[in-house]
Amino acid sequence: MPATFTRHPVEIERKDTGIGGKPPLDRRPTGGGGDGDNWENRPSGRRGPRELLTRYRLGVLFALAGDLMFFVALVSAFFVRQSAGHFDARENYVSDWHPLAVPPILWINTAILILSSLTMEMARRQLFHEIDVMDEWLGLGRPAVKRAAPWLVATFTLGSLFLAGQWIAWKQLVQQGFRYNSPDPSSHFFYLITGTHGIHLLLGVIALAAALGALFILRRIELRQIVVDCTAWYWHTMGLFWIFLFALLVCFQ
Amino acid sequence: MRLRVFTTSHRALGILYLLLALVAVIAGTLLSLIMRLHRIWPDLAVPFFGTIKPEGYLALVTMHGTLMIFFVLTTAPQIGFANLVLPEQIGARGMAFPRLNAAAFWLTALALLVLLAAFFVPQGAPISGWTSYPPLSAVASAGPGEGAGMDLWLASIAIFCLASWLGAVNMLVTILGERRAGMTWSRLPMTVWAWLVTSILTLLVFSVLLAAIILLFSDRHFGSSFFVPRGDLVNGHIVGHGDGSPLLWLHLFWFFGHPEVYIAVLPGMGLATSLFANFARRRVAGYRVMAAMLVAIGLLGLVVWGHHMFVSGMNPYAGTAFALTTMAIAVPSTVEALGWLTILWGGRLRLRTPMLFALGFLSFFIAGGLTGPILAQPALDAYLHNTFFVVAHFHLVMAMAGVFSIFAGIYYWFPLISGRMMNESLGKLHFWITLIAAYGTFFPMHFSGLAGEPRHYERLAGPVTSFSAIAANERGITFSALLLASAQLIFLWNIFTSVRRGRVAEANPWEATTLEWAPEMGRGRVERGPYEYEIPANETIFHPQWELASKQE
Numbered sequence: 001m002p003a004t005f006t007r008h009p010v011e012i013e014r015k016d017t018g019i020g021g022k023p024p025l026d027r028r029p030t031g032g033g034g035d036g037d038n039w040e041n042r043p044s045g046r047r048g049p050r051e052l053l054t055r056y057r058l059g060v061l062f063a064l065a066g067d068l069m070f071f072v073a074l075v076s077a078f079f080v081r082q083s084a085g086h087f088d089a090r091e092n093y094v095s096d097w098h099p100l101a102v103p104p105i106l107w108i109n110t111a112i113l114i115l116s117s118l119t120m121e122m123a124r125r126q127l128f129h130e131i132d133v134m135d136e137w138l139g140l141g142r143p144a145v146k147r148a149a150p151w152l153v154a155t156f157t158l159g160s161l162f163l164a165g166q167w168i169a170w171k172q173l174v175q176q177g178f179r180y181n182s183p184d185p186s187s188h189f190f191y192l193i194t195g196t197h198g199i200h201l202l203l204g205v206i207a208l209a210a211a212l213g214a215l216f217i218l219r220r221i222e223l224r225q226i227v228v229d230c231t232a233w234y235w236h237t238m239g240l241f242w243i244f245l246f247a248l249l250v251c252f253q
Numbered sequence: 254m255r256l257r258v259f260t261t262s263h264r265a266l267g268i269l270y271l272l273l274a275l276v277a278v279i280a281g282t283l284l285s286l287i288m289r290l291h292r293i294w295p296d297l298a299v300p301f302f303g304t305i306k307p308e309g310y311l312a313l314v315t316m317h318g319t320l321m322i323f324f325v326l327t328t329a330p331q332i333g334f335a336n337l338v339l340p341e342q343i344g345a346r347g348m349a350f351p352r353l354n355a356a357a358f359w360l361t362a363l364a365l366l367v368l369l370a371a372f373f374v375p376q377g378a379p380i381s382g383w384t385s386y387p388p389l390s391a392v393a394s395a396g397p398g399e400g401a402g403m404d405l406w407l408a409s410i411a412i413f414c415l416a417s418w419l420g421a422v423n424m425l426v427t428i429l430g431e432r433r434a435g436m437t438w439s440r441l442p443m444t445v446w447a448w449l450v451t452s453i454l455t456l457l458v459f460s461v462l463l464a465a466i467i468l469l470f471s472d473r474h475f476g477s478s479f480f481v482p483r484g485d486l487v488n489g490h491i492v493g494h495g496d497g498s499p500l501l502w503l504h505l506f507w508f509f510g511h512p513e514v515y516i517a518v519l520p521g522m523g524l525a526t527s528l529f530a531n532f533a534r535r536r537v538a539g540y541r542v543m544a545a546m547l548v549a550i551g552l553l554g555l556v557v558w559g560h561h562m563f564v565s566g567m568n569p570y571a572g573t574a575f576a577l578t579t580m581a582i583a584v585p586s587t588v589e590a591l592g593w594l595t596i597l598w599g600g601r602l603r604l605r606t607p608m609l610f611a612l613g614f615l616s617f618f619i620a621g622g623l624t625g626p627i628l629a630q631p632a633l634d635a636y637l638h639n640t641f642f643v644v645a646h647f648h649l650v651m652a653m654a655g656v657f658s659i660f661a662g663i664y665y666w667f668p669l670i671s672g673r674m675m676n677e678s679l680g681k682l683h684f685w686i687t688l689i690a691a692y693g694t695f696f697p698m699h700f701s702g703l704a705g706e707p708r709h710y711e712r713l714a715g716p717v718t719s720f721s722a723i724a725a726n727e728r729g730i731t732f733s734a735l736l737l738a739s740a741q742l743i744f745l746w747n748i749f750t751s752v753r754r755g756r757v758a759e760a761n762p763w764e765a766t767t768l769e770w771a772p773e774m775g776r777g778r779v780e781r782g783p784y785e786y787e788i789p790a791n792e793t794i795f796h797p798q799w800e801l802a803s804k805q806e
């Protein structure tokens with residue numbers, strides 16, 4: 001046994017889901033503002049009603065940081081490939097990169113996606129509306145869910161419209177003779193970038209549907225908040241990624 | 254301790270990760286022994302493989318490297334050990350996302366299976382090395398194993414990327430959000446700092462590798478031309494139909510590849526710091542500097558990838574820039590090494606097995622690290638690139654340092670997991686044989702390399718005399734490698750017997766200060782730094798982190 005060893009008072013452990021028995025509001029009820037009320041000083045799992053939310057937000061944030069690097073890699077490959085050429089027999093520099101004119105429908109799709117971010121944000125805000133949250137927390141009906149659901153449905157619809165629009169854009173390109181494997185690298189990149197982004201968005205649409213279902217299934221307002229909040233951050237980020245990728249496809253051919 | 258399948262207990266997952274690494278290391282070692290035997294007796298018929306053809310040799314190199322780098326050195330010290338003790342070390346109640354964490358493990362296991370499956374498909378395992386440079390890796394007709402085998406390789410590494418990514422998200426959220434009250438940044442054990450940095454690196458670079466893999470896969474199957482240059486002639490057929498750039502793959506791969514080697518070695522550096530402090534009963538002088546240097550190494554590691562490409566046809570000015578950043582990374586590495594020497598200097602060393610292995614880690618880190626700045630000179634590297642000199646460099650600094658840190662960790666945490674001590678005399682025997690055999694295996698490779706022996710060549714045709722001078726050297730390496738591998742049987746035997754019959758460990762057997770050894774995980778605040786040892790007064794006085802700071806002090 002080590003020479004100096006002290007036992008410290010052990011708090012009685014409560015089975016706690018990290019929610020903390022207080023309403024999940026923005027305002028922190030400090031009740032006097034003493035030292036003991038600073039949630040950061042509490043053991044984990046007892047850091048107030050927002051603890052789980054913070055944890056999941058942080059997780060989504062890091063996952064998206066990794067995802068960002070994925071797209072950064074694709075974009076840098078785009079530029080490297082664009083500047084790769086060769087010299088022909090007469091020592092002329094030839095490049096096989098022919099700028100591709102993006103189908104005009106992409107502008108509409110972009111507008112739809114921006115709009116969907118707005119509806120998503122509306123949905124998210126409903127779940128943090130103080131009075132409604134208080135009601136739900138106390139078990140007096142589900143006003144927040146009622147208000148958020150239509151916005152989620154709207155986002156879901158807009159998201160699906162965006163995906164459909166991308167599909168149409170691909171069809172149009174194929175009709176013009178640009179296929180994924182046509183010799184032109186700019187068309188590989190067009191399909192690759194819109195395709196990988198589309199897969200991310202498809203996951204987002206699935207997440208939206210799941211969140212919508214979860215709103216009605218989950219029993220605790222705290223968990224309902226998490227589901228919608230995390231979906232929203234994912235959705236916003238994908239929207240932001242799209243704006244950059246679209247700018248790349250339009251302006252940097 | 255019983256292991257349930259699909260457990261979400263982080264400690265059980267830690268053990269599963271270590272077992273997975275054990276499977277991979279056994280397979281990888283067997284492959285390397287076959288290569289070594291082949292190098293000195295080229296016509297020897299090996300069971301399962303027969304006499305080895307040149308492409309067979311390449312398949313062995315590829316699978317050896319992939320197994321060791323991804324499934325041993327990336328897996329065990331980082332996510333393996335972190336699962337074993339990270340939550341306890343920061344006083345958390347568990348991982349932030351236990352299910353995600355478990356999913357990461359099962360994906361890793363799946364990746365390993367997919368990789369090993371490459372041996373059993375028609376034409377066998379891929380032959381393009383762990384770095385998979387195109388066009389060899391991009392064209393199925395480029396050689397045996399480049400068809401189905403290469404596809405499996407790509408699938409396996411893609412799954413591995415996803416798994417590491419999930420694991421890193423979980424680890425980062427745990428470190429950032431789940432620390433016990435009072436566990437401030439300057440009270441984190443150095444291992445936690447290292448895991449923090451490696452998790453960030455993992456997130457950033459494995460995503461890039463995944464993107465590169467998708468591009469390569471698309472070149473192979475969907476007719477794109479990202480990496481294959483125009484007019485590329487493979488086996489009599491022109492396969493290149495666009496101005497693809499093999500250099501692009503090199504850039505993407507090494508942007509991942511260099512940080513990857515730090516992912517493998519940083520946890521060992523953190524662990525060595527903890528062990529040196531413990532077994533020398535010293536505080537860590539300049540704790541903040543040591544932690545900052547770990548972060549600095551991680552950050553600098555992101556901007557040095559070009560030193561793998563000096564002779565690739567990259568712009569020479571870029572080569573100079575990368576040489577500069579690479580030299581810069583030697584600075585924080587040196588600070589770390591000096592920091593360790595300061596701890597050891599004048600400490601009262603207790604040379605128990607974990608400490609011996611930590612010292613071994615230090616010795617390999619220095620021995621292998623010294624050749625780094627040599628290779629970082631573009632002019633010297635023009636000669637040394639792709640010779641055995643490079644093989645010597647990275648086997649000392651990455652492979653052996655990494656493996657020694659894994660051994661140190663296992664000997665150190667064994668009592669924590671099994672409640673028993675590992676046998677000390679067997680441990681010491683294991684250490685000394687391994688140390689000597691490891692140097693015997695990898696140090697002479699420098700000489701082969703200087704003599705011009707290239708890597709990845711099954712044998713050298715041409716005038717018989719040209720390499721006869723190094724034949725003795727090669728034989729020595731092979732015998733040493735055999736000794737090195739057989740010494741590991743001592744280790745396995747030690748584990749096997751100690752689990753059942755080892756001496757029962759007392760609580761906190763190493764008199765350590767970090768929280769994983771706390772007798773109960775109460776909920777008190779942490780009020781002490783991680784390494785409060787005090788020899789000047791009395792060797793047995795130390796203040797564990799679970800002890801409250803007393804007011805009188």
Ligand code: HEM
Nearest residue numbers: 514518560561583625626628629637638639643647650651
């Ligand atoms: C001062 C520190 C270091 C410097 C300056 C350095 C420099 C270099 C250079 C220039 C090369 C390329 C040689 C060539 O291919 O021609 C190289 C290869 C390599 N280094 Fe280091 N290195 C350092 C530390 C490390 C560390 C700490 C690790 C691992 C933990 C490591 C692992 C590797 C590996 C795995 C390769 C070979 C990769 C391959 O071609 O398959 N190095 N190093």
Ligand SMILES: [Cu+2]
Nearest residue numbers: 511558560561
């Ligand atoms: Cu490197």
